[in-house]
Amino acid sequence: MGDMTENNNTVDIDGAEGREGASSEQSPIEKLAIVVVTYKRQKLLARLFDSIKALNAAPWRVVVVDNEHSDDTKVMVQRFSDAVNAQWGKTEPDESGNTQRVVYAPQKGNIGGSGGFSNGVKKAYELGAEWFWVMDDDVAVLPNAIGQLAKWTPRHDVIQGSRLDYDGGDFYWQYDFIVPLGIPNPIAPAAFGPSGYRTMDTMCFEGGLFRRNIVEKIGLPDPRFFIYWDDTIYGYLASKVTDPIVVNDKIIQRTRDIGNWDIAGVRQLNSxxxxxxxxxxxxxxxxxxxxxxxxxxxxxxxxxxxxxxxxxxxxxxxxxxxxxxxxxxxxxxxxxxxxxxxxxxxxxxxxxxxx
Incomplete structure (x- = not known):
């Protein structure tokens, strides 16, 4: 029930894509690992890679979990790694002494988004990541996303940035989970107020950011879900040990057009x-x-x-x-x-x- 969208204020980010060689500084978020899960969507993955190269700050690692174990994806990741090394240079060594920013993690079979995120977070954890920024292959990150997230990290351990929909309008996400019913609250207020954030008891692996100490306390995401509700439950578990927040800052845009039904011209029910x-x-x-x-x-x-x-x-x-x-x-x-x-x-x- 977490797939209703709200559309207003169209924003054009196309000019931010593909700016290979964009000036970037080291991430203000300590040992930030981007964890990407992909499966048979090379065109969308290429757009995500372009958006990562356009970031204003360089992540410590990018872990690419390939559920297809595809030769095409492997070649794409190698080219992406070469471009990232040329653009940003190598990074601090991980636990194995490796200084390459991009880590390719092919899986033996399709283990779903849930299995992909579980294995991807595990890999990044073993490498020594302090922060985990997780996303599917059908999004693009906005150039200033890391800086926008960084301002919240001194005080919060779980941060969900806001998103733009495929058409550039605001994406309404149901951040309030009604635990006794086990459903998201479809009428939770969309406005953030002067604080710029709201406390949440759920999470979305489409751009969610969480700290290493959370993984240590609640474990890895549960791969048994295969798809759906895995991120909801991970956010629920995180809310047992901290106060997760969703912030007004836009950090990501969806890049896959999905059929939908407009509800009163404001929210949508997706196919x-x-x-x-x-x-x-x-x-x-x-x-x-x-x-x-x-x-x-x-x-x-x-x-x-x-x-x-x-x-x-x-x-x-x-x-x-x-x-x-x-x-x-x-x-x-x-x-x-x-x-x-x-x-x-x-x-x-x-x-x-x-x-």
Missing amino acids: TSDMNRYHIMRNRGYMARYFMAHGDYRPALFALGTLLTALKEVIRLVAVDREHIRTGLKAIAKGWVDSRKLLHDPNWQPMPPLK
């Missing part, structure tokens, strides 16, 4: 796939288990939240994915049934802390 629909429902089983582990599970309210989630997916099918109604309803039903199995799995354990 999705049957695979997403299945995992949206199935992974509520994992969500419930984490709530149980932390004393936040309320069976009746959570069941209501599951019903509301299913209704939303049916509305999405009718409004923007009508051609998939038959298969989509099957995916929703199967995910719902499988979520019940996870609720009663005697072998399930939460991800362990690293320290």
